[in-house]
Amino acid sequence: MYRNARELLGLCNEKNVKISEMVMLDEIESNGLSREEILSKLDEILVIMENASSATLYNPVKTLGGLIGGEGKKMMNYLQQNRMITDQWIVKAMARAFVCSEYNASMGRICAAPTAGSCGIIPAAILTYAEKFKLNREEMIAGLLVASGIGKIISINATVSGAEGGCQAECGSAAAMAAAALTEMSGGTAEQSMHAAAIALKNIMGLICDPIGGLVESPCSKRNASGVVNAMISADIALAGVVSIIPFDEVVEAMKNVGTGMHQDFKETARGGIAITRTALALIEKNK
Amino acid sequence: MDKINSIFDVLGPIMIGPSSSHTAGAARLGKIARYAANRDVVGAKIYLHGSFAETADGHGTKKALVAGILGMEPHDERLKLALDIAKDEGIDISFEKIAIDGAHPNTARFEIYKSGGEIVRLTGTSIGGGAVIVTEMNGFDVEITGDYYTMITKHNDKKGIISRVTTMLAENNVNIGNMRVKRNHKSNIASMIIETDDLVSATIVEKIRRLDEMIAVIEIMPIREK
Ligand code: SF4
Numbered sequence: 001m002y003r004n005a006r007e008l009l010g011l012c013n014e015k016n017v018k019i020s021e022m023v024m025l026d027e028i029e030s031n032g033l034s035r036e037e038i039l040s041k042l043d044e045i046l047v048i049m050e051n052a053s054s055a056t057l058y059n060p061v062k063t064l065g066g067l068i069g070g071e072g073k074k075m076m077n078y079l080q081q082n083r084m085i086t087d088q089w090i091v092k093a094m095a096r097a098f099v100c101s102e103y104n105a106s107m108g109r110i111c112a113a114p115t116a117g118s119c120g121i122i123p124a125a126i127l128t129y130a131e132k133f134k135l136n137r138e139e140m141i142a143g144l145l146v147a148s149g150i151g152k153i154i155s156i157n158a159t160v161s162g163a164e165g166g167c168q169a170e171c172g173s174a175a176a177m178a179a180a181a182l183t184e185m186s187g188g189t190a191e192q193s194m195h196a197a198a199i200a201l202k203n204i205m206g207l208i209c210d211p212i213g214g215l216v217e218s219p220c221s222k223r224n225a226s227g228v229v230n231a232m233i234s235a236d237i238a239l240a241g242v243v244s245i246i247p248f249d250e251v252v253e254a255m256k257n258v259g260t261g262m263h264q265d266f267k268e269t270a271r272g273g274i275a276i277t278r279t280a281l282a283l284i285e286k287n288k
Numbered sequence: 289m290d291k292i293n294s295i296f297d298v299l300g301p302i303m304i305g306p307s308s309s310h311t312a313g314a315a316r317l318g319k320i321a322r323y324a325a326n327r328d329v330v331g332a333k334i335y336l337h338g339s340f341a342e343t344a345d346g347h348g349t350k351k352a353l354v355a356g357i358l359g360m361e362p363h364d365e366r367l368k369l370a371l372d373i374a375k376d377e378g379i380d381i382s383f384e385k386i387a388i389d390g391a392h393p394n395t396a397r398f399e400i401y402k403s404g405g406e407i408v409r410l411t412g413t414s415i416g417g418g419a420v421i422v423t424e425m426n427g428f429d430v431e432i433t434g435d436y437y438t439m440i441t442k443h444n445d446k447k448g449i450i451s452r453v454t455t456m457l458a459e460n461n462v463n464i465g466n467m468r469v470k471r472n473h474k475s476n477i478a479s480m481i482i483e484t485d486d487l488v489s490a491t492i493v494e495k496i497r498r499l500d501e502m503i504a505v506i507e508i509m510p511i512r513e514k
Contacts, residue, residue: 023295027295030293030294031293031294041296042299044302045299045300045302048302063306064306064345064346064347064348065346103305104306105305105306106305106306107305107306107311107348107351107367107368108304108305109303109304109305109363109365110302110303110304110305111299111300111301111303112299112300112301112302112303112308112312112417112418113298113299113300115308115417116303116306116307116308116311116312117306117307119305122299144299145295147299148295148296148298148299149295151295151298151299152292152295152298155292155297155298156292160298160417161416161417163309163416164416177298213343213346214339214342214343214346215306215343215346215347216305216306216347217306217346
């Protein structure tokens with residue numbers, strides 16, 4: 001049983017296993033599921049993520065609130081033009097994240113990771129990395145295990161809900177989970193995974209939750225797109241050997257405190273930030 | 289959140305979007321309402337409070353509540369069509385906005401109509417991440433999360449009834465996880481809310497139902513999808 005990063009790292013070192021394997025061992029021990037059952041549930045989640053991140057890539061759909069749609073397709077068209085400032089993998093990852101958000105907002109079937117609002121970040125990170133480096137399913141599932149271990153630590157010690165902690169708790173947690181996963185998938189050490197997670201969470205610390213009209217559409221979908229990029233660069237930073245000066249557990253604690261101190265207007269109530277800009281209010285009025 | 293045990297509490301639920309609280313949680317509340325009516329639903333009136341009322345359309349909340357009432361899981365692709373399916377099945381559904389003093393923003397109050405003309409009333413809240421809590425059922429304060437099998441009795445408040453029920457459960461190896469008793473002194477009617485580790489067999493439930501003092505027994509099945 002691990003309750004924080006320090007304990008999880010301790011167990012990894014003691015048993016000389018990767019984070020993914022330690023998370024698996026812990027899940028077997030604490031929930032009475034067999035390895036096969038856990039793998040098959042994760043495989044099912046992966047299938048849902050594959051579908052949700054590609055569903056509307058070429059055929060945008062109408063979302064419930066009508067605020068977003070078609071962003072993924074635009075990113076793919078842009079990719080074809082081959083003039084991007086970043087690179088094709090970053091653009092592809094953003095396209096996938098956008099599509100998940102669009103699919104979610106049109107009542108598609110998704111896997112909350114850790115929430116529905118942030119459901120694009122982990123699939124976009126893992127699937128794009130897997131495409132680039134031709135990973136097999138087993139390696140992708142290992143990524144999901146790492147991500148879920150990090151998510152569990154955040155849930156135990158802080159929160160992953162936008163209503164309780166702002167968007168830093170949703171898209172920030174998702175980015176931290178994805179960053180740790182990418183780091184291990186890329187051959188990084190367990191310590192490097194924790195640095196990557198800490199860096200990702202610090203990068204967006206303080207981000208408020210301010211969805212237009214209270215709907216999980218905007219700015220949510222763009223925060224999924226920037227969230228996956230946050231995960232990718234944080235993993236790269238950690239893999240390069242740069243360390244987070246503040247350990248992950250303390251970053252989580254800080255995130256929690258920032259969330260607690262955050263005004264209610266900035267926690268999913270749609271009473272602050274982007275949600276109350278003139279344009280946002282006019283849009284809501286028009287859609288009524 | 290303190291009740292995080294499994295990685296699937298973090299990676300999950302698998303659900304129809306867009307919102308774990310306004311869509312998945314709403315479907316789970318609907319599911320509890322269905323159980324409260326013993327799966328016999330011919331119509332429903334649903335009152336929406338707070339954010340449930342304000343953002344219902346943008347979150348598919350109405351569809352999700354009705355999907356639950358029809359017995360669908362939060363990940364059922366038919367959830368989007370729930371209002372049409374209810375219509376096809378001849379189940380009459382209506383909605384109304386309501387303001388409940390001091391209630392959590394994501395609260396719904398149900399009136400479920402059963403085929404015999406009986407009405408079941410309950411109030412529940414989606415507290416975040418898809419987790420729910422029913423706080424009132426048929427006039428009694430309750431606290432039902434749907435995490436466990438829950439039996440709710442309504443009985444005449446006579447001596448010995450409680451121990452008779454708990455003994456019956458114990459004799460059949462049912463382990464009680466949590467139990468609360470609510471009394472209404474004026475009417476002399478009381479209620480027991482019993483959460484158990486395992487499901488209680490239909491035979492035992494029937495025996496409890498037939499006790500002289502018993503007026504009604506409601507069973508709420510665990511609502512967490514496998
Ligand atoms: S802005 Fe709020 S609703 Fe949107 S993704 Fe962030 S936390 Fe979720």
